[in-house]
Amino acid sequence: MTVDRLSVLLVEDDDGDALLVEEMLxxxxxxxxxxxxxxxxxxxxxxxHIAGVDCVLLDLQLPDASGLSALTTLRQxxxxxxxxxxxxxxxxxTGVAAVAAGAQDYLGKDQVDGPLxxxxxRYAWERRRAEDAExxxxxxxxxxxxxxxxxxxxxxxxxxxxxxxxxxxxxxPGRDGALLGGDFYDTVEQADGTVExxxxxxxxxxxxxxxxxxxxxxxxxxxxxxxxPAVDVLTTVExxxxxxxxxxxxxxxxxxxxxxDRASARMVLAGHPPPLLLPRAGPATFLPSDALGPPLxxxxxxxxxxxxxxxxxxxxxxxxTDGIFEGRSGASERLGRAxxxxxxxxxxxxxxxxxxxxxxxxxxxxxxxxxxxxDDVALVLxxxxxxx
Numbered sequence: 001m002t003v004d005r006l007s008v009l010l011v012e013d014d015d016g017d018a019l020l021v022e023e024m025l026x027x028x029x030x031x032x033x034x035x036x037x038x039x040x041x042x043x044x045x046x047x048x049h050i051a052g053v054d055c056v057l058l059d060l061q062l063p064d065a066s067g068l069s070a071l072t073t074l075r076q077x078x079x080x081x082x083x084x085x086x087x088x089x090x091x092x093x094t095g096v097a098a099v100a101a102g103a104q105d106y107l108g109k110d111q112v113d114g115p116l117x118x119x120x121x122r123y124a125w126e127r128r129r130a131e132d133a134e135x136x137x138x139x140x141x142x143x144x145x146x147x148x149x150x151x152x153x154x155x156x157x158x159x160x161x162x163x164x165x166x167x168x169x170x171x172x173p174g175r176d177g178a179l180l181g182g183d184f185y186d187t188v189e190q191a192d193g194t195v196e197x198x199x200x201x202x203x204x205x206x207x208x209x210x211x212x213x214x215x216x217x218x219x220x221x222x223x224x225x226x227x228x229p230a231v232d233v234l235t236t237v238e239x240x241x242x243x244x245x246x247x248x249x250x251x252x253x254x255x256x257x258x259x260x261d262r263a264s265a266r267m268v269l270a271g272h273p274p275p276l277l278l279p280r281a282g283p284a285t286f287l288p289s290d291a292l293g294p295p296l297x298x299x300x301x302x303x304x305x306x307x308x309x310x311x312x313x314x315x316x317x318x319x320x321t322d323g324i325f326e327g328r329s330g331a332s333e334r335l336g337r338a339x340x341x342x343x344x345x346x347x348x349x350x351x352x353x354x355x356x357x358x359x360x361x362x363x364x365x366x367x368x369x370x371x372x373x374x375d376d377v378a379l380v381l382x383x384x385x386x387x388x
Contacts (some may be wrong), residue, residue, distance in 0.1 A: 009053045010039040011046045022115035043070045050078040055121045082128035082336040158187035168354035182209035183321045183378035184217040193260030196224045199319040200253035238296040250297035266306045271295030280314030284345040316383040323375030329368045
């Protein structure tokens with residue numbers, strides 16, 4: 001897309017050279033009507049006018065600046081402006097150096113005419129726009145690469161081999177969608193058949209929190225594979241949190257240890273809401289939170305405790321972060337855990353694809369919120385398949 005009108009700032013202290021530029025443009029009446037030209041004689045006089053200027057015609061020999069210093073100053077003050085350097089006779093080397101320093105083009109004063117000047121300004125403006133577009137593309141590619149690295153760390157491949165267990169996971173970034181936050185989860189099956197599951201949420205939203213979430217998840221997996229008890233695992237993960245954080249942060253976490261016979265589980269809660277138990281028959285209920293302790297990073301008053309949970313055949317357990325229930329349901333009322341549980345019971349119990357059911361749950365919550373949720377949402381649905 002070309003610009004219809006071009007605002008041009010001529011920075012030239014020589015009255016004769018300035019008049020020559022003005023006359024060359026005047027000789028092109030059709031083009032001159034689409035040019036807004038302002039002439040100043042010094043760099044200091046140019047600075048108040050540079051913001052928003054499309055193109056600068058710059059003489060490098062000014063009373064208050066010489067060489068490339070004026071070019072550097074104008075580029076710093078208005079990076080979006082295209083700059084065409086006007087060089088003196090036999091001064092091609094300076095013009096080339098100016099382009100290397102960031103100018104879009106250069107013209108010899110003794111060789112320029114009206115059409116060439118107009119074409120140079122138009123091309124310089126379009127070239128500057130192309131440079132901006134290329135820069136934005138590079139930034140997007142770098143950002144996408146950063147997101148991909150964080151996704152690989154936050155959204156791992158579960159180590160689960162039991163064919164009698166089904167696992168579905170979902171992660172949805174918050175409203176800005178700019179970057180994954182600090183929500184994390186993981187699942188590991190031990191050699192004896194014990195299945196360990198964690199879901200957590202680092203306070204905050206951004207690259208630092210996301211990177212910290214990756215560190216906590218990887219630390220958790222390594223400690224679980226080393227065979228440490230759940231309470232000791234969380235204690236050590238907490239030490240990682242304290243040592244790796246850039247500024248004081250805390251993280252909530254829920255860790256489940258499902259027994260090899262799949263009839264019971266042990267649970268440790270560190271400031272995190274308890275999982276939702278979805279039995280094959282009967283109402284959905286939250287697991288008891290009597291083992292609830294403070295979030296990771298908050299000093300403990302007493303050792304963390306585990307809660308024992310009995311699991312009836314055909315059970316499903318939904319682990320989640322608070323983003324799924326902190327959205328709105330109406331103008332001011334929050335959805336809350338109870339209504340989230342009712343939605344989950346209606347969507348997650350029964351036959352069908354579990355991943356699609358989680359998508360439906362997120363979609364319904366977003367519908368009630370009248371749009372995307374502000375916070376990230378992580379969901380882990382672990383299901384004991386019914387016996388045939």
